[in-house]
Amino acid sequence: MYFRFLTALILREALFIKKNKDRWLKDEAAPPVSPDEMASAFTQTVDDLAYAKTFYAHSKTTNYLNKLAARMYLNIYRNRKEESSRLKTFWKYELPLTIQKHHRTLLFSFVLFTVFFLLGFFVSRQDVEVARNFFGDSYVNQTIENIEKGNPFGIYEGGNPLLSWLGIMINNIKVAFIFFVSGIFCGIPTMYKLAETGAMVGIFDQLFASHGYGIQFWLVVFVHGMLEITAIIVSGMAGFVLGKSFLFPGTKKRIEAFREGAKDGVKIMIGIVPVFVIAAFFEGLITRLYNDASWLTSFITAASTVFVIWYFIIYPIQLHKKNTAKALLTRQTL
Structure with missing residues (x-):
């Protein structure tokens, strides 16, 4: 019984990763730059993190999402703190x-x-x-x-x-x-x-x-x-x-x-x-x-x-x- 539950949990995690992986990779490789897009992406990532913590609290997926959400939060905070960084991001990236x-x-x-x-x-x-x-x-x-x-x-x-x-x-x-x-x-x-x-x-x-x-x-x-x-x-x-x-x-x-x-x-x-x-x-x-x-x-x-x-x-x-x-x-x- 426990084995079936564990197998179902692993399969659910695999589907969860497959469904959202492209979006995560996109947000990591090319973070949104407009405030609206950045806020939307951060909200989605936090939702994914909450889901992962509920069902896969100690998995690599949860750890990855936690780091991604933290990085996105720092980007939002940095953009709010320094508007000049927006120009730097535009010219540099x-x-x-x-x-x-x-x-x-x-x-x-x-x-x-x-x-x-x-x-x-x-x-x-x-x-x-x-x-x-x-x-x-x-x-x-x-x-x-x-x-x-x-x-x-x-x-x-x-x-x-x-x-x-x-x-x-x-x-x-x-x-x-x-x-x-x-x-x-x-x-x-x-x-x-x-x-x-x-x-x-x-x-x-x-x-x-x-x-x-x-x-x-x-x-x-x-x-x-x-x-x-x-x-x-x-x-x-x-x-x-x-x-x-x-x-x-x-x-x-x-x-x-x-x-x-x-x-x-x-x-x-x-x-x-x-x-x-x-x-x-x-x-x-x-x-x-x-x-x-x-x-x-x-x-x-x-x-x-x-x-x-x-x-x-x-x-x-x-x-x-x-x-x-x-x-x-x-x-x-x-």
Whole structure:
């Protein structure tokens, strides 16, 4: 009789674990960050702990749930105590993991931009009028005049630095949000705008390369261009995430998938706003120093490149692998 009771208890515990294990692992590997989700997850975990203590007081499951509930409580207490930690969590964990989740979409956005960059470069190489059609005669004539004077990038030296910074920043952020919001139309306008931007950069590059300043273009323009172009590509990704979530909901209801895609897209857009701010600062105040402080502009270009590769590619992958390994270890323990 006791043996039957013990067997039934073990089977009940196994079913209890099977029913809730995925949720526990998810809460441990990727804890909720919004207050409502965090409170809901904590309440569910406490209920599970109470159930486990009632029927399996000395089991590993009870011990695990006790530790999980304690960790979640500390997270809630810490979030209430320090609102600044929310920003740290966003930049250190939430945004990189969201980017990693959509790395394939980011790759698509990058490839699309690069393909049209190359098309713009080589087409304008065959037809010099392409640059004038894109930028207008005034801009092209002024650039050529600067090249003939021996100051090819003099276009960046004009205007008030502070006003240039603010103007560029506002314009770029506005354009980026258009990229994102356009994704709601199945991503087609986003695709067009990203392709157009890639072609424009390629044509701009060829304008200098045709006069023997191809290498200088990368060293000077990418003082701000590395961050600016990266943010544009990422904003294109956010638009594609929005469009893809509606077109391809998978096993979820379309409205749920769209809501999740919109949430991820908004996170990404919030995340790249500071990138636009810094890029505009570099363009308005630093790029113009390429003649007087070339060591500084070269350092900023190199540092920006390292940051982009690390934060948008390497770090999200490392963070995802770390969380996956941690979840796998926990699963084996259970």
